[in-house]
Amino acid sequence: MYLPDDRYASVVAFITGLSSASDGDMLAGFNTWVSDRVLGHSTTRVWWAVVYDSIPDSASRESQATVLLLDILEGFADSRLSTDG
Numbered sequence: 001m002y003l004p005d006d007r008y009a010s011v012v013a014f015i016t017g018l019s020s021a022s023d024g025d026m027l028a029g030f031n032t033w034v035s036d037r038v039l040g041h042s043t044t045r046v047w048w049a050v051v052y053d054s055i056p057d058s059a060s061r062e063s064q065a066t067v068l069l070l071d072i073l074e075g076f077a078d079s080r081l082s083t084d085g
Contacts, residue, residue, distance in 0.1 A: 008066050030047055033072070034051060034072055034076075037072060038050050038054045038072070039054075048069070
C-alpha cells in the first residue's frame, strides 16, 4: 500500500476507498469478521472502531491498531480466496 503517512486513519481511509471503488464488494462481511475475531461476538459498531478500541491507550496505539487491522484484513482476504476458489 502506498499511503502519505502511517496513521491509522490513513490506512482506514485507504481500505474504505478501495471498498467504495468496488461498490462495497471488497469488504462484504468484513464488519462481522472483525467483530467475531476481536470481540468474540457481533456488534453494530464499525470495524475500524472495533479494531482501534481493542488496543489499550498508549503511545504506540496507532501503530498497534494498524498492525492488527492489516493482520485481520489479510485473514479476511485469505478466507475469501479459499471460499471463492
